[in-house]
Each structure stands twice: as C-alpha cells, then as structure tokens.
Amino acid sequence: MSTRDALVEATADLLWERGYSATSPAMILARSGAGQGSMYHHFRGKADLARAAMQHAADEMTTGLETADDPSLPALERVRAFLGSLRDPLRGCRIGRLVQDAEVVDDDDLRGVADQYLHGLEQWVTDVLDAGRAAGELRPDADTAAAAAMVVAVVQGGFVLARARQDAAPQQAAVRGALAALDALAV
Amino acid sequence: MSTRDALVEATADLLWERGYSATSPAMILARSGAGQGSMYHHFRGKADLARAAMQHAADEMTTGLETADDPSLPALERVRAFLGSLRDPLRGCRIGRLVQDAEVVDDDDLRGVADQYLHGLEQWVTDVLDAGRAAGELRPDADTAAAAAMVVAVVQGGFVLARARQDAAPQQAAVRGALAALDALAV
DNA sequence: GTCTATAACGGGATAGAC
DNA sequence: GTCTATCCCGTTATAGAC
Structure with a gap:
C-alpha cells in the first residue's frame, strides 16, 4: 500500500x-x-x-450497500436488509458522526462529502420504495420520500441514542419502530 | 445574574x-x-x-416539554405537538449533538447527562403512547416502546440530515414520515 | 470572589536536508 | 518522497495579588 x-x-x-x-x-x-x-x-x-x-469511507459504504442489495427482492425486504446490516452502533456512522463537528460543518468541502453520502442513501431508499410501489407492493398513496427520510433519520438518530447509552438496544428499538412503519405501507 | x-x-x-x-x-x-x-x-x-x-440545558428542555404538553389531548396530538416544536434544525439538539464528541462519550459524567435526557424523552413518548393505547386511541397490539424510540431517533437523525444539508427540509421530511407511521398505529 | 500573569503542553504547519 | 528539527499559537490550568 x-x-x-x-x-x-x-x-x-x-x-x-x-x-x-x-x-x-x-x-x-x-x-x-x-x-x-x-x-x-x-x-x-x-x-x-x-x-x-x-x-474514501463514503465510497466504501456506498459500494457495500450496492453490493449487498438484491434488486430482485421485494422493496421492503431490500430496506429491511439495509437496516439489518448496521454494524458498530456504539461507534456511530462513519460519516453522519462527523456532521456534529463544528469544524466539519464550517468547511464546505468536508460538509459536502457528508451531505452527498447521506443524500445518496436517502435517494437509494426512495428509489427502492418507489420501485415497490410501482410493483404494487406498497399502497399507491405511500409518501416514499418521507418514509425514506424517516428511515435514514432513524439510522442516524439510532447511532446517537446508542452512543449516549453505550448500548445497541435503543438503536435496535428505533429500527423495529421504523420496520413496523414500513410494514404499514404495504398493500 | x-x-x-x-x-x-x-x-x-x-x-x-x-x-x-x-x-x-x-x-x-x-x-x-x-x-x-x-x-x-x-x-x-x-x-x-x-x-x-x-x-442546565437538559432541565430547560424537559421543563419546556412538560409545560407545552396538554395531557387532556389525544396521544397522537401530544406527540405531534412535540414533533412540531422542534426549532433551529441547523443548530442541532442541544444535548444529542454532544454525544458524537469523543471527549463527551469518554467522560461518564457528561455522557450520563445526555443519556438521562434522551432516555427521559423516550420514556415520555412511550408513556404518552401507552396512555393513548389504554384510552383506545391506538391499536392494542401497537409496540409503543419501538414507536417511541423511532420518534426520538427521527428527531436526532433529522438534526444530522439538516446539518449535513444546511437546510431544514430533510428533517421535516423525516418528521412527516414519522407522523405517517404514528397515524398507522391509530385504531 | 475576582483579577492578571504565567506555566506546561499539544496542535498545525513550515524549513530544509537527504 | 521522506525525514527531522523547529516555529508559532491556542488550550487548560495554576499562582498569587487584590
């Protein structure tokens, strides 16, 4: 190297x-x-x-997400797989973690990398849910953009709760709540 | 002073x-x-x-929450009021923001204050939802603890998304997603 | 209780040899 | 391309006068 x-x-x-x-x-x-x-x-x-x-970290995570994803599965299964792939809850998100740092937010280059990653993640979830809705798996009136933002926020917020508690449980509970919400969008 | x-x-x-x-x-x-x-x-x-x-900050926020709360309202209205009371999305949560700081997490005194606040918030949402379920407003099988963790995580994660984007919109979208999820718990 | 001066240390960057 | 020596500055804390 x-x-x-x-x-x-x-x-x-x-x-x-x-x-x-x-x-x-x-x-x-x-x-x-x-x-x-x-x-x-x-x-x-x-x-x-x-x-x-x-x-580098953002590219690795994005590649990992795309590699693990199987577009032939039902939409809710794909999102469920993403939510189940969270690791190291106590360490936090490699990118989202940095956004609370004043020096990072004040530097548009650094903040831009974080924004781009999080936005891409939200867009991926939105696309998956839209595909599921088009395939008739989700209710036609489902607000997929709001649901995707909720999912990404639950992940990031779950890291916050896990770090505060020094225990993965609160993040897991939040993910359970998000999954229940997604199930309610199914036809 | x-x-x-x-x-x-x-x-x-x-x-x-x-x-x-x-x-x-x-x-x-x-x-x-x-x-x-x-x-x-x-x-x-x-x-x-x-x-x-x-x-001091945690006490102020907890007092503010309790002052603004009207226990005579339906549970979902009370949680909706809380989610609508979020301010300064770009500044982040006065407490949750600090949990990503290594020095804060490494100091059990500092981390403890954050954990206590966030846990109290999660407990408040759980209690409100439990009351609503007992009053027959929510489905009997609703997982109130998971829903409460989801709500608090959406708030904290919404702050992360808003700071990354330097725009309140992603947090508002996440809150919309959370509200849709709560509505699905109603009978 | 409050003030200023100063110590001891580490952060971030530069200089210039090799 | 890589190394070591060095500079300047800010951070945290202490000393001791008032």
Whole structure:
C-alpha cells in the first residue's frame, strides 16, 4: 500500500473513532507509520487529508450497500436488509458522526462529502420504495420520500441514542419502530 | 445574574454552537464576561462546567416539554405537538449533538447527562403512547416502546440530515414520515 | 470572589536536508 | 518522497495579588 493510501486509511479510522477536531496530524502519522513530510507532500493539510478520508469511507459504504442489495427482492425486504446490516452502533456512522463537528460543518468541502453520502442513501431508499410501489407492493398513496427520510433519520438518530447509552438496544428499538412503519405501507 | 450562572449560560450556548471539544475556556470567559479566576473558583475545570451547562440545558428542555404538553389531548396530538416544536434544525439538539464528541462519550459524567435526557424523552413518548393505547386511541397490539424510540431517533437523525444539508427540509421530511407511521398505529 | 500573569503542553504547519 | 528539527499559537490550568 502506498504511503498516501496508508495516510487516507489511518485518517478514515481515526475520524470514525475520534471525529475530526479530536484527531491530530500526530495521531495520523503514528498510526500510518508515515512521517510529517509525507503528509504535507501528499496533502495540503489536515482538512485536505480528512476530505480524502471521508470520501474514501463514503465510497466504501456506498459500494457495500450496492453490493449487498438484491434488486430482485421485494422493496421492503431490500430496506429491511439495509437496516439489518448496521454494524458498530456504539461507534456511530462513519460519516453522519462527523456532521456534529463544528469544524466539519464550517468547511464546505468536508460538509459536502457528508451531505452527498447521506443524500445518496436517502435517494437509494426512495428509489427502492418507489420501485415497490410501482410493483404494487406498497399502497399507491405511500409518501416514499418521507418514509425514506424517516428511515435514514432513524439510522442516524439510532447511532446517537446508542452512543449516549453505550448500548445497541435503543438503536435496535428505533429500527423495529421504523420496520413496523414500513410494514404499514404495504398493500 | 450571578457570575456562576453567567458562566453556565455562556457555556450552554457555546456547547450548542460549537460542541464540547471546540469550546475553550477562553471563549466562555469572553462571552460570560467573567475572569479566569472566577471560573476556576466555581468549577473544577472545563468538564465540570460543561456538566453543569449540559444539565442546565437538559432541565430547560424537559421543563419546556412538560409545560407545552396538554395531557387532556389525544396521544397522537401530544406527540405531534412535540414533533412540531422542534426549532433551529441547523443548530442541532442541544444535548444529542454532544454525544458524537469523543471527549463527551469518554467522560461518564457528561455522557450520563445526555443519556438521562434522551432516555427521559423516550420514556415520555412511550408513556404518552401507552396512555393513548389504554384510552383506545391506538391499536392494542401497537409496540409503543419501538414507536417511541423511532420518534426520538427521527428527531436526532433529522438534526444530522439538516446539518449535513444546511437546510431544514430533510428533517421535516423525516418528521412527516414519522407522523405517517404514528397515524398507522391509530385504531 | 475576582483579577492578571504565567506555566506546561499539544496542535498545525513550515524549513530544509537527504 | 521522506525525514527531522523547529516555529508559532491556542488550550487548560495554576499562582498569587487584590
């Protein structure tokens, strides 16, 4: 693995563990094994490296979602599979977690990566539900956009509750509530 | 207002605006008008002051919720009123926002305040829905605990989406989805 | 109780050799 | 491309006068 890739991976891990503000270049260098000079050779600074790391994480998650998805299944099964694939509730969402960081929100490059990922996720759920509605699986009057936003918000909010409690249970309860809501959209 | 109270209020505001890690004692002193010595006289340090400020914010929000609530209304109306009372979507939840901060989660005192607030909120929604079910407004088989967790998660997750987009719309869409889900629980 | 001065430390970035 | 040495600044906390 190239030094550049090692820096990106180490940064992505640290952003997940500690967030942006609490991650220092020194930590990144220690974890990646790279030296100070390499980092400033490949990236303009901390923000630039973090942007690359966030994009890396977002791409991985989006690819993972698409790989695991089976479009031949009924819509509610596809969304159910996504909600069942949540991992590491106590660590939080690799991207959504960062949006509460003032420095991330104040930097349009960093915030943009997060927005793009979350928007893409919401769009994926909307598309799946729309396909299900077109296939006659869901009620014709179902508000798929609202349901998709609810699903993504439940995931992100579930991470918040799990972190506060230091227990996966509240997120699981929230997901159960979301699944019950989706079932109510079926014909 | 006492110097101590001024410190607590200034800290609560800054925690809301910038989070815990990104808020420095110097900022608190500048905003409150207090001097360095006063802060360390009244509090053991930054964490102690933040704990008091978080408790202050949580108490204010809990009191506000109870004041605005009218237990004589139907359960779904009471929850609808809560969901309609969300303000400042771009600023996020005064408490939930802080749970993504590594330093907050690593300090059991700080995390405990957040957990207690969020748990109390979830319990309030559960109690309201239980009352509605007992009154025959909701289906007897409604999973009120799951629905309550879903509602609180939608609020918290909605803040995440709104901050990422810098627009209240995604949170409003998620709330619409949650309301549709609650309506499906009615008899 | 409140003030200012200062210590001790770490954050982020740069310089320049190799 | 990578390294080490160094700079400047802000953060958190303490000291001690008033």
